[in-house]
Every structure is written in structure tokens, then in C-alpha cells.
Amino acid sequence: MIESLKSAAAINATVHARPANDRGQADLGQTREPEPQMSEAATLSAAIERLISERDGHKARAGTQETELTRLRAVNEELRRQHEHTAALRDHYMRLATEMLTTLKHIDGTIHELVQKAGGVNAGVAESVDATLLSLARRLSPKGAANDHAERRP
Numbered sequence: 001m002i003e004s005l006k007s008a009a010a011i012n013a014t015v016h017a018r019p020a021n022d023r024g025q026a027d028l029g030q031t032r033e034p035e036p037q038m039s040e041a042a043t044l045s046a047a048i049e050r051l052i053s054e055r056d057g058h059k060a061r062a063g064t065q066e067t068e069l070t071r072l073r074a075v076n077e078e079l080r081r082q083h084e085h086t087a088a089l090r091d092h093y094m095r096l097a098t099e100m101l102t103t104l105k106h107i108d109g110t111i112h113e114l115v116q117k118a119g120g121v122n123a124g125v126a127e128s129v130d131a132t133l134l135s136l137a138r139r140l141s142p143k144g145a146a147n148d149h150a151e152r153r154p
Contacts, residue, residue, distance in 0.1 A: 111137050 115133050 110142070111140060 111133070115137055118133055
């Protein structure tokens with residue numbers, strides 16, 4: 001585009017340039033060759049056509065980029081929506097896991113209290129209750145489950 005403008009300006013300068021004598025008047029006595037205006041007009045026309053072609057190319061590229069930008073914005077919005085949904089799910093499952101952990105700790109504490117209370121009850125009745133509670137406590141505790149499986153093996 002810049003080259004087209006430079007060549008058009010150079011041609012324009014040569015068309016308008018007139019030789020002058022020492023007094024600043026046009027030299028009428030000297031014969032000049034007729035200027036080839038057809039070739040200059042053709043050059044100017046070609047330069048203008050190149051400028052128009054470049055402009056059209058830039059418009060087409062700008063249109064393509066605008067379409068791509070619109071598509072990328074839509075994709076970005078969809079990803080943002082999915083991220084918010086995933087974050088909400090993560091928060092929900094974290095609350096659920098915390099509630100489950102609290103419930104399991106409460107159950108564990110209750111079982112330990114029952115086992116301790118069972119130690120103070122009559123030996124005859126307490127033995128059956130103790131056996132059941134101890135068996136349950138062993139199965140629910142992580143260390144007891146491993147020991148319980150080891151005891152059952154022949």
C-alpha cells in the first residue's frame with residue numbers, strides 16, 4: 001500500500017513539474033516532448049486498483065477476525081459457565097463429605113461410649129452385649145477390621 005502511494009506521488013510530481021528559465025517564467029521557446037499521459041494515467045489507475053484491492057482484502061480479513069472473535073467469546077462464555085457449574089458441584093460434594101465425616105465421628109464416639117459403659121454392667125448380661133458391641137466396634141474401626149480378618153484365617 002505504501003509503495004502504491006509512493007509511485008502515485010512520484011508520477012503526480014512529474015506530471016505537474018514544469019521547466020522554468022532563470023526569470024521564473026516558463027520556457028516557451030524550447031520544444032518539449034508531449035508527456036505520455038496515457039501511460040501515467042494507466043499507472044495511476046493501476047495504483048488505485050491496487051489500493052482498492054488491498055482495502056477489500058483488509059475488509060475481508062477484518063470480517064473473518066470479527067467472526068472468529070465472536071466464536072471465541074461464545075466458547076469462553078460456555079467454558080465460564082461450565083467452570084461455575086463444576087465449582088458448585090465441588091462445593092456440594094465437599095459439604096456432603098464433611099457431613100459424612102462428622103456423622104462417622106459421632107458414630108465412632110457413640111460406639112466407644114457404649115463399649116466403656118458395657119464394662120461396668122453385670123458380667124452375665126454384659127458378656128453378650130459386650131461381645132456384640134466389641135464385634136461391631138472391631139468391624140467399624142480401621143485397625144479392628146484388619147485384625148478381625150486376620151483372626152478368621154485358619
